[in-house]
Amino acid sequence: xxxxxxxxxxxxxxxxxxxxxxxxxxxxxxxxxxxxxxxxxxxxxxxxxxxxxxxxxxxxxxxxxxxxxxxxxxxxxxxxxxxxxxxxxxxxxxxxxxxxxxxxxxxxxxxxxxxxxxxxxxxxxxxxxxxxxxxxxxxxxxxxxxxxxxxxxxxxxxxxxxxxxxxxxxxxxxxxxxxxxxxxxxxxxxxxxxxxxxxxxxxxxxxxxxxxxxxxxxxxxxxxxxxxxxxxxxxxxxxxxxxxxxxxxxxxxxxxxxxxxxxxxxxxxxxxxxxxxxxxxxxxxxxxxxxxxxxxxxxxxxxxxxxxxxxxxxxxxxxxxxxxxxxxxxxxxx
Amino acid sequence: xxxxxxxxxxxxxxxxxxxxxxxxxxxxxxxxxxxxxxxxxxxxxxxxxxxxxxxxxxxxxxxxxxxxxxxxxxxxxxxxxxxxxxxxxxxxxxxxxxxxxxxxxxxxxxxxxxxxxxxxxxxxxxxxxxxxxxxxxxxxxxxxxxxxxxxxxxxxxxxxxxxxxxxxxxxxxxxxxxxxxxxxxxxxxxxxxxxxxxxxxxxxxxxxxxxxxxxxxxxxxxxxxxxxxxxxxxxxxxxxxxxxxxxxxxxxxxxxxxxxxxxxxxxxxxxxxxxxxxxxxxxxxxxxxxxxxxxxxxxxxxxxxxxxxxxxxxxxxxxxxxxxxxxxxxxxxx
DNA sequence: CTGAAAGCGCTTACAG
DNA sequence: CTGAAAGCGCTTACAG
Numbered sequence: 001x002x003x004x005x006x007x008x009x010x011x012x013x014x015x016x017x018x019x020x021x022x023x024x025x026x027x028x029x030x031x032x033x034x035x036x037x038x039x040x041x042x043x044x045x046x047x048x049x050x051x052x053x054x055x056x057x058x059x060x061x062x063x064x065x066x067x068x069x070x071x072x073x074x075x076x077x078x079x080x081x082x083x084x085x086x087x088x089x090x091x092x093x094x095x096x097x098x099x100x101x102x103x104x105x106x107x108x109x110x111x112x113x114x115x116x117x118x119x120x121x122x123x124x125x126x127x128x129x130x131x132x133x134x135x136x137x138x139x140x141x142x143x144x145x146x147x148x149x150x151x152x153x154x155x156x157x158x159x160x161x162x163x164x165x166x167x168x169x170x171x172x173x174x175x176x177x178x179x180x181x182x183x184x185x186x187x188x189x190x191x192x193x194x195x196x197x198x199x200x201x202x203x204x205x206x207x208x209x210x211x212x213x214x215x216x217x218x219x220x221x222x223x224x225x226x227x228x229x230x231x232x233x234x235x236x237x238x239x240x241x242x243x244x245x246x247x248x249x250x251x252x253x254x255x256x257x258x259x260x261x262x263x264x265x266x267x268x269x270x271x272x273x274x275x276x277x278x279x280x281x282x283x284x285x286x287x288x289x290x291x292x293x294x295x296x297x298x299x300x301x302x303x304x305x306x307x308x309x310x311x312x313x314x315x316x317x318x319x320x321x322x323x324x325x326x327x328x329x330x331x332x333x334x
Numbered sequence: 335x336x337x338x339x340x341x342x343x344x345x346x347x348x349x350x351x352x353x354x355x356x357x358x359x360x361x362x363x364x365x366x367x368x369x370x371x372x373x374x375x376x377x378x379x380x381x382x383x384x385x386x387x388x389x390x391x392x393x394x395x396x397x398x399x400x401x402x403x404x405x406x407x408x409x410x411x412x413x414x415x416x417x418x419x420x421x422x423x424x425x426x427x428x429x430x431x432x433x434x435x436x437x438x439x440x441x442x443x444x445x446x447x448x449x450x451x452x453x454x455x456x457x458x459x460x461x462x463x464x465x466x467x468x469x470x471x472x473x474x475x476x477x478x479x480x481x482x483x484x485x486x487x488x489x490x491x492x493x494x495x496x497x498x499x500x501x502x503x504x505x506x507x508x509x510x511x512x513x514x515x516x517x518x519x520x521x522x523x524x525x526x527x528x529x530x531x532x533x534x535x536x537x538x539x540x541x542x543x544x545x546x547x548x549x550x551x552x553x554x555x556x557x558x559x560x561x562x563x564x565x566x567x568x569x570x571x572x573x574x575x576x577x578x579x580x581x582x583x584x585x586x587x588x589x590x591x592x593x594x595x596x597x598x599x600x601x602x603x604x605x606x607x608x609x610x611x612x613x614x615x616x617x618x619x620x621x622x623x624x625x626x627x628x629x630x631x632x633x634x635x636x637x638x639x640x641x642x643x644x645x646x647x648x649x650x651x652x653x654x655x656x657x658x659x660x661x662x663x664x665x666x667x668x
Numbered sequence: 669c670t671g672a673a674a675g676c677g678c679t680t681a682c683a684g
Numbered sequence: 685c686t687g688a689a690a691g692c693g694c695t696t697a698c699a700g
Binding site: 001002045047048049050051052054055060062070071072073076077079080083084087090092093094095096097108110111113114115116137138139223249252253255256259278279282283284285286 | 335336379381382383384385386388389394396404405406407410411413414417418421424426427428429430431442444445447448449450471472473557583586587589590593612613615616617618619620629
Binding site: 338339340350351354355357358360382383385386387388389390391 | 676677678679680
């Protein structure tokens with residue numbers, strides 16, 4: 001077995017209390033003792049047991065992070081930001097893939113509670129009441145990323161989806177487009193669905209472009225739905241000149257479908273995405289998009305959460321700023 | 335504070351030993367006692383403390399997973415496979431992003447040791463001797479994914495890189511190509527670098543195509559290097575008709591660079607990638623590639639590791655099979 | 669400067 | 685069928 005603090009104490013001829021003190025730099029021992037103890041620690045290759053420590057301190061230095069889909073480009077980017085910051089602060093991350101499923105989420109929350117995580121980051125999903133209650137029962141802070149909730153006390157890190165969508169559409173309008181379609185995410189999605197539709201509507205209104213419901217279709221943020229909805233759009237409103245997709249993945253679906261159909265982007269139709277995942281820069285043609293600083297958001301979430309854990313203060317919601325990344329899928333209409 | 339086993343015991347008028355028994359379904363109590371205890375557990379919303387449990391059982395039901403780059407499409411896919419299987423078996427995953435950096439990796443290994451993880455999955459990186467020693471010292475099983483090592487005892491899950499590369503190149507040859515370039519990964523990379531180059535060489539040799547070193551260039555598996563190396567290739571060997579990239583990301587870089595240069599894929603030049611990440615199906619044109627079953631590999635790794643943890647047996651290495659996914663970036667030369 | 673002892677929340681022989 | 689007690693590997697008053 002691995003050596004314990006007892007082994008170190010015995011070998012160094014001191015008490016375990018003393019070993020613990022030098023381990024934690026608490027002071028209250030002679031230099032000689034310290035030397036001796038450290039020497040033995042090295043000899044034995046001793047490492048403190050964080051589990052035992054956690055039992056006493058009631059701190060595990062572990063954070064649970066829940067994603068609807070860890071392997072999506074979107075989640076990956078956030079995860080990287082979270083992980084990197086947390087690691088710098090000596091916290092570990094346990095990842096949970098909820099599949100956006102209620103039962104699964106609840107099971108994870110229970111698991112995280114049993115494992116005594118110090119806090120929770122909840123990403124890209126609606127914080128249902130039952131989740132909220134479960135987290136309340138755990139008695140640990142939570143922060144939402146790319147999400148928001150009605151429970152006033154839950155801090156979040158997100159962009160202003162309505163404004164960002166409005167900017168995207170105004171960008172298109174600025175380039176001379178009027179026949180602008182939108183491929184939204186889920187119709188019922190109050191997070192990234194309806195707010196972005198509102199932004200679309202607001203932009204049209206601002207520029208006196210009448211809204212025609214045939215130009216608004218619904219996907220589910222994923223690639224395939226982008227392909228499908230774009231084709232549908234082409235049937236119903238063939239005169240469309242630009243498409244605003246509520247996610248990069250769907251925008252990439254549009255690119256893919258267009259390629260298959262022999263439609264040239266941006267020559268025939270312009271496309272703007274939403275998210276700014278790393279991928280958006282790799283596709284052909286490079287995608288113009290409204291970028292969220294995903295990695296940064298992950299970092300801020302981790303930062304906020306850890307502060308909350310360590311000070312006990314509850315944090316505020318934070319709106320981070322989006323930006324339009326101009327690449328090559330939007331053409332100026334003349 | 336959250337209720338403990340003591341609170342339950344007191345309220346149910348039994349000893350904590352009894353509560354523990356019903357908690358763990360150990361038998362040795364009357365039905366009436368069981369009812370009562372379960373009732374109190376529900377009333378109090380009691381959840382056992384996995385930390386306390388772990389201290390005794392010396393099992394944390396936690397697995398550490400190390401990736402050089404969590405947010406890459408490649409790692410994401412593996413992670414998803416690992417997470418999903420592990421969750422089904424009631425294990426949690428703590429993710430570590432090593433940046434392929436020695437110090438960082440070692441620090442993580444130490445952290446995982448302190449946190450008493452039950453096992454380790456080490457992905458897509460060379461298991462350096464110092465890592466191996468650190469893991470040995472932890473006294474837990476490890477399995478490598480998309481990696482391999484000289485230490486005979488370390489199980490792995492991977493494809494046969496040499497064979498897969500050979501198949502890719504033979505596929506190109508079968509389509510009539512002779513002027514086949516390869517963009518390899520790192521020159522020094524013994525995992526996914528040299529074995530794939532060997533496969534390339536073997537395929538040429540099998541078909542009596544003389545090897546010309548100008549057709550072999552080196553990237554680093556990432557997107558940008560694909561762009562750069564493709565442009566370089568065009569300078570030195572403009573007569574090239576097909577490119578084999580040792581990763582999908584680099585292949586996508588080729589697509590991107592080709593688009594910029596006005597070169598049509600596959601009309602002017604054919605491209606085949608390696609990995610089969612989800613992304614390869616989203617790009618334009620859809621990428622033909624040698625696919626590794628990444629998610630499946632993650633699953634197998636988790637399965638192997640957990641078996642090893644629970645039985646104490648050391649596992650064997652496993653070669654999984656690759657397959658060529660034909661899409662639209664390779665054209666038949668006539 | 670140092671150690672004995674209590675305790676964190678559990679599990680597990682042991683005894684009855 | 686049930687409970688008292690020891691113990692997992694630590695930390696932290698408390699006493700000296």
